[in-house]
Amino acid sequence: MFLEKKEVARHNFTKTSGAPVTYSFDEVTFQLQEQHDFAWLRSLGKVFCVFDQQDSGNICFGVEKDGEKKFVKYAGARPLDFSGNPQEAVSRLVAAIPLYAALNHRHLIQLKDHFRTANGYAAVFEWFEGECLHSHWSFAGQAKYNHPDSPFYKYKHLPLEKRLESLDAIFEFHTFVEAQGYVAVDFYDGSILYNFSHDITKICDIDFYRKVPAVNDMGENFWGATRSKAPEEFILGAPINAQTNVFTMGAIAFGLLGGEMDHSFAKWEAGKPLYEVVLRAVSEDRELRYDNVSTFKGFWDEAKGL
Structure with missing residues (x-):
């Protein structure tokens, strides 16, 4: 698996009130603070795992298509543990994209693709069985x-x-x-x-x-x-x-x-x-x-x- 987490202060923000919204994709179920459009995720393949307990504002998925696994990092939604502004998370992810080219190395996970969605930004990486x-x-x-x-x-x-x-x-x-x-x-x-x-x-x-x-x-x-x-x-x-x-x-x-x-x-x-x-x-x-x-x-x- 490949994932990330940010350990940052959680004060000075308040989460969106209301009951969590539950989503089900293929083999996984997860919850967010509010509704979000994940129609774009379907085109990337079958979702076989999710990492949704991040306080960075990112939610991450393992997807598989035509026998190839990939890791998707997405910003723009509101994970349950996130207490910031989703658009700030989007900006951080967009700003990070050039780093994976500048610091491309055999010991670094490889970035394969990245794109905007209607309400966020997705980065697609190679899948590493670790x-x-x-x-x-x-x-x-x-x-x-x-x-x-x-x-x-x-x-x-x-x-x-x-x-x-x-x-x-x-x-x-x-x-x-x-x-x-x-x-x-x-x-x-x-x-x-x-x-x-x-x-x-x-x-x-x-x-x-x-x-x-x-x-x-x-x-x-x-x-x-x-x-x-x-x-x-x-x-x-x-x-x-x-x-x-x-x-x-x-x-x-x-x-x-x-x-x-x-x-x-x-x-x-x-x-x-x-x-x-x-x-x-x-x-x-x-x-x-x-x-x-x-x-x-x-x-x-x-x-x-x-």
């Missing part, structure tokens, strides 16, 4: 960490070597992002898909990545998950740059190989040399971090050989 490491719709709260069927739990119980290979894919992609003149915004474990049968890692949902120079224009509610955000991603006006991404890469490494926000060596699984590299990456003072992701990855690769 599982999202932050599957909040199925494994909320502690179930993410403790339930044996949780993708995050299964990933954390992979052999160390497989997780190191997975992190290599993540670091390689973000070294490429940096080389293209972009910074990653809102990258967290919900942006990581893993195929447990073939040990393949893919990145999804780069909708908020930005061209440099970039600044935090939202303050503490800047896009992203608290467990992965650098200190400057909570400060209005702070620059968001390569050193910000270094922190994010370190935070992801601690999430997948250690104690997540607990940066103690006792929770770390990959040895002292790699621990010291990652600990520097998540320095509160950005000047103590590596200058960029490329340099971080160089030290990471060297430490792996020790």
